[in-house]
Amino acid sequence: MRLRIRLKEVIEERGISMTRLSRLADVNYKTIAGLIKDPYRDVEYKPLYKIARALGVELGDLIEEVPDE
Numbered sequence: 001m002r003l004r005i006r007l008k009e010v011i012e013e014r015g016i017s018m019t020r021l022s023r024l025a026d027v028n029y030k031t032i033a034g035l036i037k038d039p040y041r042d043v044e045y046k047p048l049y050k051i052a053r054a055l056g057v058e059l060g061d062l063i064e065e066v067p068d069e
Contacts, residue, residue, distance in 0.1 A: 001065045005039045005048070007032070010055055010062060025054035 011021060018036065022029040027047045035043060035051075052059045 002040060002068060004064050004066050005035050005041075005043065006062050006064055007039065007051065008036045010057060011036075014055055016055070021051065021054060025050040027051055027054075 011018065016024075018029060018032050021027075022032050025032075025047075027050050031043075031047055032051070034041060048062060049059055052062050055062075
């Protein structure tokens with residue numbers, strides 16, 4: 001199993017831009033763009049937690065397990 005960050009889907013559902021999310025979460029825009037471009041990349045807990053809080057979701061709502069290919 002691999003972990004996938006569902007950031008792209010969640011921000012589309014919420015209708016929020018990456019720029020606005022970056023400001024609300026106090027997370028670098030490049031970090032957010034990188035997570036959208038590569039949802040399988042390693043990410044530290046703190047920025048992901050800040051993103052979840054800014055979006056008003058639980059941390060677990062941003063993460064999904066996907067089977068290995």
